[in-house]
Structure formats: structure tokens, C-alpha cells
Amino acid sequence: MRGMSEPAQPSISHEAAFGPATPYRDVTCGDLRAGDEGRDVRIAGWVHRRRDHGRLHFIDLRDRYGLTQLVINEAESPEAAQVASRVRPEFVLQVQGTVARRHAGSENADLETGDIEVKVREITILSEAETPPFYINEPDAPVDESLRLRYRYLDIRRRPMLERLLLRSKLVQAIRECHHRAGFVEVETPILLKSTPEGARDFIVPSRLQPGSVYALPQSPQQLKQLLMVAGMDRYFQIARCFRDEDLRGDRQPEFTQLDLEMSFVDEQRVMDFVEAMIVEVSAAVVPDRPIQQLPFPRIDYHDAIERFGSDKPDLRFGMELVDLAPALAAFGETGFKVFDEALAAGGRVKAIVAPGMGESSRSQIDELVSFVRRFGAKGLAHVSVAADGTAHSPIAKFLGDERIAAIVKTATGQPGDLILIVADADHERVADVLGRLRQDLGLRLGLADENVLAYCWVMHFPMYQWEADLGRWHATHNPFSGVVPEDEKLLVTASGDAYKPSHADPAGRARAMQYDIALNGWELGGGSVRIHKRALLERSFALQGYTLEQMNELFGGILEAFDYGAPPHGGIAMGIDRWAALFSHQTNIREVMAFPKTQSGTDLMLGSPSLPELEQYSDLGLRFVGVEPAVEPGKDKAAQ
């Protein structure tokens, strides 16, 4: 027996253990090159395509790694030819043969393995296959997405989906490497968690051992990572699955993945410095050919982002900034145009964006823009078109007069051929929101954004609270634990002096959070903050949000208690892995970078989830189904039953 001090020797070599060889194959379909000529190999994979010339068969054999051409010559191996003639696309084969150089002139430059082929002696059909419901060997052929979802395992066989999953794997790998190098510890936190009151609707899991009680699936590991800071972990990260039971969108799934990280003894600057460096490294590792627009990332104050771009996640790949027309108009006194005058009189805004080259837009194109802004609550959309000769034309010229139109064109710096689009509203947030959405939409439609560029930017100093008029309380704009900018700490008071009687007039409304979001090409990639780590301040913040001490202890008792045992100053961020992977893959839909996503109605077309539980399961859980509608298994037609 070996002495205890001797290092254990693996029973098999590194190459044998870690290499591609298995009992079924020596190499993969992507391995063989001209230098392998003469090798006798076994190879296995799926039939990608077959070309049957009667007594000569070609089969392209496919696996994750590539495509290798097999040749079966009836004259040389009649038995193999027999098998080859009944082989069909997507059959799984194992073959044995000799690597040979292809005939001069018949090399295929499109394939990595295009210089060689395998002359097959023996074919074994490992698995036959039905004709697939859509093309697997033609990556560009369009396929209805619900079909792809129903047969996701076939969709993933197709090159584009496979490549996106490979990219995603690379992304997560780069993230992990970067964090480990920076001393972060990867810690897993529970999926069966406790319901949190704020934020999105929770997914609920009934408990059998505690009948009547429920777990909630985490919307994010927020409280746990803060507890890990109290635990002295110092630097934590996790590739964490998160769950939110809200309506779905192209960029929102009921379960999604976040890079969640937290650091101790930091300020905003320190967290952002790490995250920025990490993002730069990860981008370089995953998409090395895509340039980052600006380094260091621009840091934009929330209010500036709203004023200039009408968005807290501005797409900086193009300009088209919002222009305030009020000063230009004010020079002439009241405009005589009710829409503008009333908006300004009520403390609102009149702002514009310039759509380059849209000056010749037809009536119906303008109407389309008007209905676009109406969807977001704008009452209308005024426009001034600048003709090729520089003269301005506008339906509202008859109200404003030529001097004001000229002033608008000058202020907005409208060039010949441009279209100036103007929104006026008493609600300045609505003006910003509508123009921001219009800007993003037009920017992409007009091709102003370079598809290849990665324009990361920070948006900072969000307001701590938003006023919720109907509930009569303040509401944390992002995370309820977000810290307040130190010089604004004194603002966290109510006007009345009663901590539990918030009003819209409270100075707290002006307090800025130590909150930072990271945006990429117009998408919110992530957000984080330096947290409040002192119990007293946290209690004050929660009071402003309308919680009594009792409620606070009920909901956040665990973390509040933890803070009594020595909490380090800490902060962190959470980033959407799915969105990041989608942006890296030039996709506008995160389903395209998820192996098994759900539909917009939250169903899984492949597995048929969610499904009805057995009645026993209810009774085990102490539950009774009182019913809504007779539920139907997803994917099945009610009428067909």
C-alpha cells in the first residue's frame, strides 16, 4: 500500500481522461487535419447531410466540434455501402476508417477539416432518427420560434444556437476567472428563501413540513450577500439564478441569471473601479473584436441622463440628445401656441430631438411617430422639417411665427434635411421618457448605432426615493438597502418631523442614493449600490418608506439583527448575464441565449410546464384547490379536448 505522504497518481493519463477519446471514438468531427493522413480512426456523430452517388456515398458527420466528410466506396467496402444507403439525416453513427487527403482540387475551404476525408470501412448505426421537424443543417432557414422551443434539443443542434450557448459559457468562465483572481469567493445561496415585500411578485413554494407556510424563490440574493459581508467574507460573487413572477418581455424571463457580487470596506468608486475593470476584461475575453466606445466608462448623473437622453440607460452609440427649447421660446414671450404655453406655465418642458435625414418624411411616416409617442402618454408630437435649402416648414408655424421656428431650428441645430421632433408636457418626466424612447427607436432605425461597438456607461446618483402618491409614502427607487450620498444623509427626514408620516414635501425626496447602474447600448445591464450598514440609518430609511418598526422586524429582522453584530461598510452590484450574453451575440431577445427558455406566457413548450399537480400533492401541503378556471396543460388546445 502506498505511503500516505506520496501524492496520489491518477489511474489514467491526463490525455486519456481529458481528451476527446471515448469508447466510441478516437477523435471528434472537428479534429482531423492533413497531418493525420493515414491514421486509422474511429469517429462518431450525427449525419449532417448525405450525398448518394449510387456506388459512392458521401456523409458529412457532425458533432459540436465540427464536420468531417466520410466516403464510402462500394467497391472497397460493400458492407459499409449497404449501411450507408439506408442512413438518413440525424442518424447517429460510429464509423471506422482511414484518414485520407482529398483528391486534388476537391478540398473544401469552408471546413476546418476540408483537406481530408475518412475512407470508411465499417459503419455502425448507433441511433436512427425521425425526419426532424425543421432544418438542422441549414442554419439560416427561418423557423417558427414556438417550434424551436418545442424541439429545443434539435434547435441547439443547429449552429447559431450552439454558438450562442458556447459564447455564454465563455462569458461565465471569464467572469469566474476574473473574480477568483481578484480574491472573490463563490458562495451558493438558497433557492428556497423567504418572501420579500418589495419589488416584483414572488414565486411561492408551499412547505410540506410547515403546512400552510411557503418559501419564496429569490428575486435576487440581496440580503444573503449582505449577510455574507457581515460574516466577514469580504468579497463574494455568485452566478445566481433569480425568479420574478411578472409579465414577460423579450428581455425578461421568469427565471434569469445574475452575476451577483458584494465587497466590504468599499465606497462607490471602489466597486465601480472593480466592476469596470472586470467588464473590460470579460469583454476582451469573450468578444475581442468588438471595440469599447469609451474608457474609462462615462459616468453620468441620473438627472443628466434624463435631461440629455431621456433614459436612465442611455444608448451612447449615437448623439441625438434632447434639446430644451424653453429658453429659445422664452426670448419671444408667450408663443401663442397653447400646447407649449400651458406646458411651460405648469412647470413642464418643451424639448426636441433632431432626426437626421428625416426631413422629407411623408405624412403617414409622421403619423406613425405621433402614434408611437401617444403610446407612452404624450399628447402629441410637433415637428419642424428643415428642407434641403435650409428653410423650415412646420404645421405649427402659423401659431409660433417664423422667428420662433427659426429659433427652434437654431437651438436644436437642425441641418438641411433634418426633422425636428418636439414634445411638450406639464410633466417633465413624461417629456423625457417619451423623447428618450423616440430617440432610441429612431437611433436604431436610422442606423446611427454601430452594431459592433460596446458603449458601456455608468449612471449614478439616482434619487433615493420616488413618491408613491396612492400609497402616501416614499418608495426606494432601486434597492431598499441602498445607501444615501453622505452629504444628503441629513435629508432623510420628513417635513412633519414624524418619521412615520412621510409626505411629498419631505426633503428626503431630494436625497441621492449611492446607487449606480451600468448600461450597455441602451440596455440596463446591471445596478448596484453601497448599502446602509448602520441600523439607525436603515431604520430611518425604512420609516420613510412607510414601514413601522414592527413591520420592519417582521420583514427584515434577520438582517437588522445581523447589523447589530458588526457590519462592515459594503457595496456591490448585480448584472444580468442573459442580457449581457444577448448583447454580445447581437440578439435583442434573451431567449436566444438561454438553453431552455419559457414563452411569453411562462410555459415550457418542450416539457409542458407548468402542469397541474396531483390532488395528493395538495393534501400533503395542506392546501385545497379552490379553482379559478379549469386549467389546461400548456401547449394543448382547449377546443381539441
Add this chain to the structure above:
RNA sequence: GGGCUCGUGGUGUAGCGGCCUAACAUGCCAGCCUGUCACGCUGGAGAUCGCCGGUUCGAAUCCGGUCGAGCCCGCCA
């Protein structure tokens, strides 16, 4: 909760009140073919137009409902 779009052989589309006994491409099946690589050639099978109802002399086509998918508003700290 709401708005919009889509649903036609296996797949992707065309047809949008009678010319449809539903067209095209591809796939599938059979036969032929020894250098292809989206192989080729010849022939064949395959959909009653998501489902239910209505309007009409007549519906894939118009209307209503419903199911499913997508996009969006609300929602998503």
C-alpha cells in the same frame, strides 16, 4: 388587465369572397448515378387552410369567439 401582428402539406412562404380539384421552394419516399460538398436527374406521396361558430348561393379568404406564438403598454424595488 389592455393594444397590435401572426397561425395554409414536415418546414418556410404564396393565395385574401367563386379562376383553389389550394401554388412555389425545400424536405420526405422510390429509382438511376463512382468525387460530391445546398450533388444531379426522373417519378411519387403529402395540407381542407389552428379550433368553434356566424355572414353568404359560395369562405383558406369576411365577422365573432377561442387556443397558441410574438411585439408592446401596464407591471418588472
